[in-house]
Amino acid sequence: MALTELQLPTKEDFYRNIQHAATEMNNIMRRWQDMAEFLATVDAADMTSIGVPTGQVRTDLVEFRTAVEEIISLYQGNSVTPTNVPDAVMDKIRRMT
Secondary structure, three states, X not given: OOOOOOOOOOHHHHXXXXXXXXXXXXXXXXXXHHHHHXXXXXXXXXXXXXXXXXXXXXXXXXXXXXXXXXXHHHHOOOOOOOOOOHHHHHHHHHOOO
């Protein structure tokens, strides 16, 4: 379905929206990379000391780190074969208690 003239943004608004989305994507990737690097430094003793239970939660955190690293690698132009489905990993993290 084509947009009507009333729905079309101006060229400036269109470019601004695209530029904003690209900037936001870069910022998100940097934050995710920082999180993945942080999680890579957290060992079992650290998780125990902050109260992260052993078992599935720790496994989910490792899968999250791996998924984020793979997404970042793909974003940077590297060839990646995903270890897990990122959507499923993110859903587990969202539901973590």
